[in-house]
Amino acid sequence: MSTITNYLKNENFNSNTLISFFQRIEPININAIINHSSEFENTFTFFNSRNKINFIAIEEVESKNIFFNSHNRISNVDKNTLEKFPLFVGYKKFISKSKTNLWDDFSDNKWYIPKFIIAQNDNDYFLIHNFLGNMYDEEKFNYLNSLTNKKSSIKFVEQRVRINKSDIDELNWKEKVKSALNKINKNELEKVVIARKVELELSNEFNLLTTFNQLLNNCNDCIIFSVKESNSIFFGATPEKLFSINKNIINTEALAGSIERSKNETEDAYLGNQLLRDPKELNEQKKVLDYILSILSNYSSDIKFNEIPFIKKLNSVQHLQTKINATISSEFEILKFLNEIHPTPAVCGLPKEGALEFIYETEDFDRGLYAGVIGWYNNFNIGEFYVGIRSALQKENKLNVFAGCGIVEGSIPEKEFFETEIKLKPILSLFSL
Numbered sequence: 018m019s020t021i022t023n024y025l026k027n028e029n030f031n032s033n034t035l036i037s038f039f040q041r042i043e044p045i046n047i048n049a050i051i052n053h054s055s056e057f058e059n060t061f062t063f064f065n066s067r068n069k070i071n072f073i074a075i076e077e078v079e080s081k082n083i084f085f086n087s088h089n090r091i092s093n094v095d096k097n098t099l100e101k102f103p104l105f106v107g108y109k110k111f112i113s114k115s116k117t118n119l120w121d122d123f124s125d126n127k128w129y130i131p132k133f134i135i136a137q138n139d140n141d142y143f144l145i146h147n148f149l150g151n152m153y154d155e156e157k158f159n160y161l162n163s164l165t166n167k168k169s170s171i172k173f174v175e176q177r178v179r180i181n182k183s184d185i186d187e188l189n190w191k192e193k194v195k196s197a198l199n200k201i202n203k204n205e206l207e208k209v210v211i212a213r214k215v216e217l218e219l220s221n222e223f224n225l226l227t228t229f230n231q232l233l234n235n236c237n238d239c240i241i242f243s244v245k246e247s248n249s250i251f252f253g254a255t256p257e258k259l260f261s262i263n264k265n266i267i268n269t270e271a272l273a274g275s276i277e278r279s280k281n282e283t284e285d286a287y288l289g290n291q292l293l294r295d296p297k298e299l300n301e302q303k304k305v306l307d308y309i310l311s312i313l314s315n316y317s318s319d320i321k322f323n324e325i326p327f328i329k330k331l332n333s334v335q336h337l338q339t340k341i342n343a344t345i346s347s348e349f350e351i352l353k354f355l356n357e358i359h360p361t362p363a364v365c366g367l368p369k370e371g372a373l374e375f376i377y378e379t380e381d382f383d384r385g386l387y388a389g390v391i392g393w394y395n396n397f398n399i400g401e402f403y404v405g406i407r408s409a410l411q412k413e414n415k416l417n418v419f420a421g422c423g424i425v426e427g428s429i430p431e432k433e434f435f436e437t438e439i440k441l442k443p444i445l446s447l448f449s450l
């Protein structure tokens with residue numbers, strides 16, 4: 018008899034009761050499960066080594082608008098440990114009407130309870146099965162359990178690509194920046210983020226496991242994620258937190274303004290100092306900070322942040338960063354706040370409506386989940402949400418890689434183009450020509 022049947026044989030839950038069955042498992046390399054992604058309709062993988070929460074969520078609890086009036090956690094683990102794990106996972110696209118079918122495999126906005134989650138928090142590892150009433154899937158539970166028992170070593174596969182020549186060329190993109198500057202000079206916009214899409218053709222089969230692990234190795238201080246729906250996979254290594262919440266404390270940040278890195282330590286520090294003193298970059302980041310503070314002030318009268326930004330150093334780029342934390346009241350609703358704060362001027366612009374319209378008219382691709390939101394939360398008011406930048410979409414034999422830049426008064430098109438090149442690097446460098 019399986020563990021689930023063992024536990025549930027004397028229980029009779031009605032179909033409005035959500036059950037989360039936690040089975041402690043031996044420490045495993047969770048990302049090895051990614052190799053089995055293609056066996057499932059959808060998977061959602063999220064690795065935050067900083068917060069020490071890593072998980073892969075597999076499939077969904079049936080109904081779209083899931084209704085449950087009670088929630089039962091079955092486990093022999095203390096409540097403090099259980100509180101740290103996701104109940105809902107999901108994503109939200111960058112708001113826009115779509116012009117193409119590029120993102121058709123993804124909904125506009127989807128927060129759902131996964132059927133299974135294999136998760137790690139610190140030294141705690143669990144296989145979690147969520148289901149309504151008695152509708153557990155014993156077979157799949159046992160199968161996943163067997164996968165977590167397997168000792169698997171990760172083999173990297175070399176991935177080759179060809180550049181698609183029909184890509185927006187450099188001149189064309191710089192013209193878009195000029196037209197943004199035009200709007201800014203006429204005071205019609207204060208700031209707008211213009212993005213590029215680089216399209217590559219995969220010469221061999223896409224290997225998510227290799228890609229994911231290379232991102233884990235290369236991109237410290239980033240959240241490594243992948244969202245697979247039907248035949249599409251959106252993935253990336255994002256440095257940008259939208260917000261995280263832990264009971265009554267919310268943490269967020271203003272991340273904007275960029276400069277390249279140098280392998281030479283002295284030169285790298287010099288570049289960082291330049292960024293900290295550049296009025297155009299400081300202005301670009303301050304606009305993000307002011308926007309976040311204005312939204313947050315509706316929810317909190319206790320907001321803390323540093324007046325002077327810090328430097329956040331990533332592999333190929335450094336940014337200006339202001340960390341913000343605030344105490345919020347018990348009426349705070351996670352998704353309501355998310356819909357209000359996103360998109361910030363770090364990926365959209367100011368005023369927001371004008372910037373959205375400009376982006377829609379100017380960019381000749383759909384952003385979809387690029388610059389959208391990915392994250393998780395639970396009903397203990399714990400969760401984290403990140404902005405889907407430094408990311409790519411794999412669909413059939415195409416890889417679409419995205420990067421954008423904030424345009425403000427004083428932006429120089431050539432420099433902005435170079436900035437998109439360094440932001441594309443973490444993903445492009447994984448594929449050889």
Ligand SMILES: C=C(O[C@H]1C=CC=C(C(=O)O)[C@@H]1O)C(=O)O
Pocket residue numbers: 210212257272273274275336362363364406407419420421422423440
């Ligand atoms: C929009 C992107 O980055 C944002 C985050 C940090 C710095 C940015 C910048 O300097 O323009 C952007 O606002 C992107 O990477 O596609």
